[in-house]
Amino acid sequence: MSKYLPKGIVRGAYDKAPSVAVGDGHPAWSGSGAWARLAEEATPGRVVAIDTYPGSDLPGLQRELRRAAPAALVIDVEDAAALAPEAIESLIADNLTDDRVFGVLDHRVLGDFYDSERLRRVAELVRSTDAPVILIGWGATLVPVEQDLVVLADLARWEIQKRQRAGAPNWRAGNGSDDQLRKVKRGFFVEWRVADRHKRPLFDRVDYVLDANASMREAKLITGDTFRRGLEIAATRPFRVVPFFDPGVWGGQWMKDVFELGDEENYAWCFDCVPEENSLLLDVGGTVVELPSLDLVFRHPRELLGEKTFARFGAEFPIRFDFLDTMAGGNLSLQVHPLTDYIQNAFGMTYTQDESYYLLDAGDDAVVYLGLKDGVDPAAMEQALRTATTGAAPFEADDFVNAYPAKKHDHFLIPAGTVHCSGADSMVLEISATPYLFTFKMWDWGRVGLDGIPRPIHLDHAVANIQWARDSEWTRANLVDQVTEVARGDGWVEEQTGLHEFEFIEVRRHWFDAAVDHDTAGTVNVLNLVEGAEAKVESPDGAFEPFVVHYAETFIVPAAVGRYRISPHGAGVGQRLGTVKAFVRGTERATDG
Template identity: 30%
Template sequence: MSFMFKPLTYDDTKAINHLECSVDVVEKYSSIVSKILNDMNGSMVILIDGYISAPFKEIINELEIQSRAYGISFNSFNMEMLYRSEEEINELTKDNLPLNYEDDPVLLFGKVYEGDIRDFLDNQKLQAVLSTIKESDSQLIVLYGHGSTIIEFRQIADKIIYIDVTPKTTAVRAREKRFINIGDKQARSFNLLMRRNYYVDFEIALKTRKELLKNNLIDYYILSNYDKEPQMITGKALSIVLKELVQYPFRAKPVYLEGIWGGEYIRKIRDIPKDISNNIAWIFEFIPMEVSIVVETNHKYLDIPFYTFVQNNGLEMMGEKIYHDFDGYFPIRFNYDDTWHSDGNMSIQVHPDEDFIIENYNEFGRQDEAYYVIATGHGARTYAGWKGDGREFIKLAKQAEKEKSEIDYQEYVNSVPSIPGKQIMIPAGTIHASGQNQFILELGSLTLGSYTYKMYDYNRKDKDGNLRPIHLKNAEKVLRFDRDSEWVNENIAIEPKLIDDNEEYKEFVVGYTELMYFQTNRVEIKTKGKYSQKKDGFLVLTLVDGESADVYSKNDPDKVYHMNYLDIVTVPSTIDEYVIQATGYQPIVVHKTFIREGAKRFKNPKYLK
């Protein structure tokens, strides 16, 4: 699933994973179709399925053109013919998309759909098409669209093609009104289209892709991230690429998003052109459901959705225990929040705990976060916990929402000076905000949605001139009013604890609380120094200070990622002992995140089967 609303089209071309394997990559629809037709051996039934926004008609048109040129009789069936009516599908999904304007004024939230694409199909229409295909004398029959690879059609198919799309590309195509929701006849507004995508369509597409990958059913795998520039490899080649990738430390390709409080730090560090956007607020550096992973093979670059990698190789990547504890989902996310030289703070907000999320959204568990301060300007502060009467603040916030009045929020919300290297853990229920003039590494728990309840947003308007939505009713239900400044200092904004000190490095625990299942350490490595550790499962490393480092397997140093400042690199469970080598002319600081042994995992019983 993906919940990106405003990704920038900018591509970060430096996030590349170089592999030794070499597979054949076919480019352009004409060459792709020629390859498929040349592989034909007699009559053939082809199924073409894909992720949301996959451009099915481009390949269908090329198949028809080339079939005629080769003298091959051709017939195609669009899955849209087989869907139940729009009214029936809306009725089927209405509980997932409630019209609750009081709690959710712009309709962001909903409940995750538990079914699959089979629920959207009209069985009578399905059987009719199945019979027509069986009786057809066409040499080439193609069934295309979401749901074309259900078991009934797989039983009569010769080849399966899957068209994959990165979440960023899908979000951009949604913004450009390039597709509609499954079963719809006309486009919804962008916000409602993406809401339906998140809670229904993306979940359905993920289930289809997972089934095809796990059962090795894909014959041809097409990446369609760039218009008119598709790339195709075989399903076997995809397995080869991902099997090698999971043996390496790897980095995902970040996605950049604009926001009203966006800053300037990441633009300067990564030299992003000013015409891209003047307010880059979020950098989805490694949010598993939102990013992709670029691999170089045979001098070609394949931009593969990161969750395709997880669905195919998650067990090796995470390790058996973590994989099963989290039902195959990658359990941590990372992004950067940039308010450096910006106009203001992030909103004052809170996230819900597991009971609220399970009951209201049918999600996995609590939404915890953490802020690690990387860089600051003058006066930067991070807000967490209460300083004054929290219930009085809520009263004033309700008044401010109605009257657009201002609140002296600093009288009520506790804050601490933002010092580079400071880690603040933010368990669900804790009021918090990232302050103005800083660059923050934000990490969070598994919760896949964006369940942020804004309580006060300084009466700011968005880019379209609308006041940003406030969610006080839900916020009041989940806030912990007992978390004051003393509790914050004792429990979630701890002083670094030295745990290792030698000639080459020092390691500190900087983020730890029993309320959260991940822990963060800070490793300070001297110039040219090495840090080597054994581990169970996976961990994630961020170069938060210094110029460059190599991360590699101690047993196979060729399996290496050359990381630069602010790169986030995952060391998979396949690497038992890893090394971080400072490679520049300066010392470095690395932020390390890992799952705590024995920490509490899921609460939702449906994910504990």
């Protein structure tokens, strides 16, 4: 019998592999069929460029191409023309810094990592042969030669991180055995930025897209037209990205039980809507193709985000939903996030990681640490923290930080600069701004990470950002229990639950047992079904097929959708349901109610 399953909820109903149906008339090839299709395109006198994402299995790609097209000349462009690893290291040293976690965003383009003369020599080699030529690698399209066919081999960031944990190095780096945090840092601050800058212009010209997330032998292939059509469909109707789950030193048991997860000892995180990391699945006639969900953000930013949100943030999805599970687990690290001015000057990010904790579930003794106690002496607290980092004495958090009782459906607001952490026995839906890497840990309760290494503490960064005036009085008045009813109708109530005026995200909660009308009002909406078994999202004018969501599932409603309706469905009929909805404050257009 489940210890955590809410009444009326079916264990495992949470969909861990949601997909977007592309519709009929679109081909897809898998495994040997995919390689045979590419081999058919590699005919004498033709040049095929397969541009990859850093982290792709280039040896596997080369092996499958040579098996399928033995007459073709396969050229690894990285090996032939990229800068030497030591030259790349020198070029990006200032961006990587000496810190394990934090670097500075890189604004280079991929051509900066290539030798133009060697690229020219590759082009001469291509022109000198009558054999079919296949250029492969990150930067294959940089070769200055006419390319008859362009293929994008795409890869999600989460898959890259899993490969790195298994020993894969960064791009052209001999760091396979290095600290995983440093590998992610190099990806986040340099490689992924450059890679996204490189691939965006390819979207209009690609003839095929290769799903490089699985083994190359089982890779899947779709046409460029199918790729573009799938993203177009996703931008005009509700959808979900693919959640991924990860264990942690403080992780709990709630998700493992309710979502029927695997064999890990615990699960700490679920990234349920982090388009920088998540994948988007396209169902192409029964063949499911995995793409980075960022491709949708890049391809259709106006339709997805809305004109005003796009004007404010560019092609970046600014809202993040994720789960933090400490049920039968431990406290998160005591932490603070950087102020906007600090994150801009120190790391090159344009906006910061404001956030909030929505309690999806909570044990009887659950607390949220939030803000400082009245009368705290900053110098004394800093000294106690620094002493704790030496191991001489633990940091007595309860002497300095408020611990507010937390119960199911409470919402705690956490603007940047506020000391905070979730305590044990909580199931938190974290609603926040997207820059997810910028957590300055101050105290980690004397623990080490799952790898046996102490997790990084960043006291200097933290102390520079703590807002010492956010004491008990201020946090109670501004960050705790900020619920206001704003509207009601037949069978529904709408409440405003946050966020703080310093934060750009607005959150509305709806309780309902009948249909509720919503409107994106010109900006993207992100929602989660926080109460009840099942709901249906519909278009009042039939613009999209009805979309069914289950308990705890996060879903995205693109700005282009406009009006939509949510109502109880299936096992949710007869229940009191609840959704929380986040959107960018100040970007919504006026509606007529």
